[in-house]
Amino acid sequence: MLLHVQRIAVPFEYPVYFTEGVFSPSNDDLASAVASREPGRRHRVLPVIDGGVAAAWPSLPEDIARYVGAHAARLSLVADPIVVPGGEAAKNDGAATAALQARLDALGMDRQSFVMIVGGGAVLDMAGYAAATVHRGVRVVRIPTTVLAQADSGVGVKNGINAFGKKNLLGTFAPPFAVIIDARFLETLPLRDKVAGMAEAVKVALIRDPPLFSWLTSQAPALASGELAPLAELVRRSAEIHLQHIASAGDPFELGSARPLDFGHWAAHKLESLTSHRLRHGEAVAIGIAIDTLYAAFAGLCSEATAAAVLTTLEALGFLLWDEALALTHPGGGRLCVLDGLTDFREHLGGELTVTLLEGVGRSREVHEMDERHIVAAIERLRERAARRGARAAAGAAGGAAGGARS
Ligand SMILES: NC(=O)c1ccc[n+]([C@@H]2O[C@H](COP(=O)([O-])OP(=O)(O)OC[C@H]3O[C@@H](n4cnc5c(N)ncnc54)[C@H](O)[C@@H]3O)[C@@H](O)[C@H]2O)c1
Ligand SMILES: [Zn+2]
Numbered sequence: 166m167l168l169h170v171q172r173i174a175v176p177f178e179y180p181v182y183f184t185e186g187v188f189s190p191s192n193d194d195l196a197s198a199v200a201s202r203e204p205g206r207r208h209r210v211l212p213v214i215d216g217g218v219a220a221a222w223p224s225l226p227e228d229i230a231r232y233v234g235a236h237a238a239r240l241s242l243v244a245d246p247i248v249v250p251g252g253e254a255a256k257n258d259g260a261a262t263a264a265l266q267a268r269l270d271a272l273g274m275d276r277q278s279f280v281m282i283v284g285g286g287a288v289l290d291m292a293g294y295a296a297a298t299v300h301r302g303v304r305v306v307r308i309p310t311t312v313l314a315q316a317d318s319g320v321g322v323k324n325g326i327n328a329f330g331k332k333n334l335l336g337t338f339a340p341p342f343a344v345i346i347d348a349r350f351l352e353t354l355p356l357r358d359k360v361a362g363m364a365e366a367v368k369v370a371l372i373r374d375p376p377l378f379s380w381l382t383s384q385a386p387a388l389a390s391g392e393l394a395p396l397a398e399l400v401r402r403s404a405e406i407h408l409q410h411i412a413s414a415g416d417p418f419e420l421g422s423a424r425p426l427d428f429g430h431w432a433a434h435k436l437e438s439l440t441s442h443r444l445r446h447g448e449a450v451a452i453g454i455a456i457d458t459l460y461a462a463f464a465g466l467c468s469e470a471t472a473a474a475v476l477t478t479l480e481a482l483g484f485l486l487w488d489e490a491l492a493l494t495h496p497g498g499g500r501l502c503v504l505d506g507l508t509d510f511r512e513h514l515g516g517e518l519t520v521t522l523l524e525g526v527g528r529s530r531e532v533h534e535m536d537e538r539h540i541v542a543a544i545e546r547l548r549e550r551a552a553r554r555g556a557r558a559a560a561g562a563a564g565g566a567a568g569g570a571r572s
Contacts, residue, residue: 177340177417181320181408183401187308187347188228190235198306198343199279200239208279210306211243211272213265213292215284217251218310221353225283243272251284253442255291256326256333265295269303279304279342285311285358286318286446290336293324297339304342310350312362312396313447316403317369320344322417331509332434338418346404348397356391360483361447363388366403367479368428368454373406375527378478385481422519423531427510429453431520434513435506439490451484452491452547459543461522464536471525476550487551491544501544504537 180201182194199208212229219225226246233240247268249255274280280296280303282289289307296303309319325336351359363381370377380402381388384395410426411417424430433453436444444452455476462472479486493502511518521529 177322179341179343181344181346181404183346183348185347185349187345188225188232190232192232193236194345195232195281195306196236196239198345201343203277204239206239207237207241208239208277209243209274210240210279210281211269211274212246212281212283213288214246214248215251215255215288215310216248218284218350218353219246219248222350243274243278246283249284249288249292251288253287253327253437253446255287257442259326259328262291262295262326265292266299269295269299274299274303276300276303279306281306281308283308283310284314285309286314289314289319290324290333291326293339293341294326294336297324297337302339305339307341307344308350309344309346311354312351312359312400313365314362315346315351315400316362317365317407319346320404320408321411330438331513332437333513346400348393348400351393351396351400356483358445358447359391359396360389361445361451363399363482364429364447364450364454364479364484365407366399367475367482368450369403369406369410369426371454371458371475371523371526372425372428372521372529373410373527374402377402377406378526381482382474382478385478389481389483419514422514422516423521424514424519425521425529425531427514428521428523428529429455429457431506431510432456432503433506435503435509436488436490439493439502440488444488444490448484448488451479451482452486452488455479455486455547456540456543457520458523459546460535460539461524463539463542464522466530467523467525471523474526475523480554485551487547491547501541503544504540507535 180198184192184194186192187195214225233242249261255261282292282305289309293305296305307319309315322338322340324339325333328334367381370381387395429450430453433449436449436452437446458472458475461467462469491503494500495502517533519531519533520535522532524530
């Protein structure tokens, strides 16, 4: 007998600031974000900093202390910043998460205290997960410091860590209290990470925003060389599309199986595992986008011209669209290991396999099965393309060397 249907509606709201110099004492964004709900109170803030960021910005602990001092009516520092290892290592080591949870407890962090996470997507995911699980949720202010985290993960509602050999197996949906995107952090980001982060912008452009895709194509040389002004614009446009999608697509906590923002991700997640995270998330996503776009062309969903445009733009942005892990096969049968990514992806989504494929730039469709022969052909095409590019580069180098010898 059905007794009652319980209905709970909880609106979530979080501000996203775009700024420069978040810890400069005259910048009010952080203090006003933290104090937005209870302006009359002094709020406890605990900084957690990505080790890579701490190394690149050695004055950060002092800058934060000075900032909190300058805004002492609204902010107080719980302790010196906790520095955690940066990169995927943060998510692979469950002990690091447990250690952070223990610190949050030891420092008396309660549900109205703030963990202020400064870092790349991996540290935001790991520390966000720790904060979301202590007392079932301590407030989080995210200060993303990579292109990927500023353009995508840092403005979203997910966190998590890797476990049992699977990407993001443990995690929660937990909207942050506030997000502050400081363009200056990108000044110290290595070029490899600048490029990697652009994959998520290409992804949203392809499924949602044709003008952004044209812009990415036209700006590719400047972006590939890591120029900061176009990168800041890429971040802003990509973040806006992600925010709009989360707010308006009707499924912020991903209860259904459709997942357009995971375009290109079934192969990407598998490639990250197969390479033991030698490939960055963004690098794997670029390959995943290339596979699924070629697949769409082979399956007759989009034109060869669209596929060629996507691959050319990805390469112009600096991505390599081939990795030896694509050729790994299971012992015996010879089946490509990357194909297992489809099963993992279905499990991660729950329910039916749902893969987003392109019909054209800005137009996508969901499919519920994929023909492995087309996937294999797409991978083969990427291998041939990489071999041709390699041969051209070698010929160019030999030509250059010969030219040098003549002069
Ligand atoms: N939660 C989500 O919705 C979501 C979405 C997309 C990706 N992700 C996750 O994000 C992670 C990838 O994040 P990422 O691309 O930001 O890379 P990352 O966090 O692995 O960082 C890459 C490297 O850059 C360093 N670094 C960070 N900021 C720096 C700076 N300003 N200057 C110098 N070095 C800096 C880090 O220490 C690290 O060594 C993956 O684990 C991926 O699964 C999560
Ligand atoms: Zn991603």
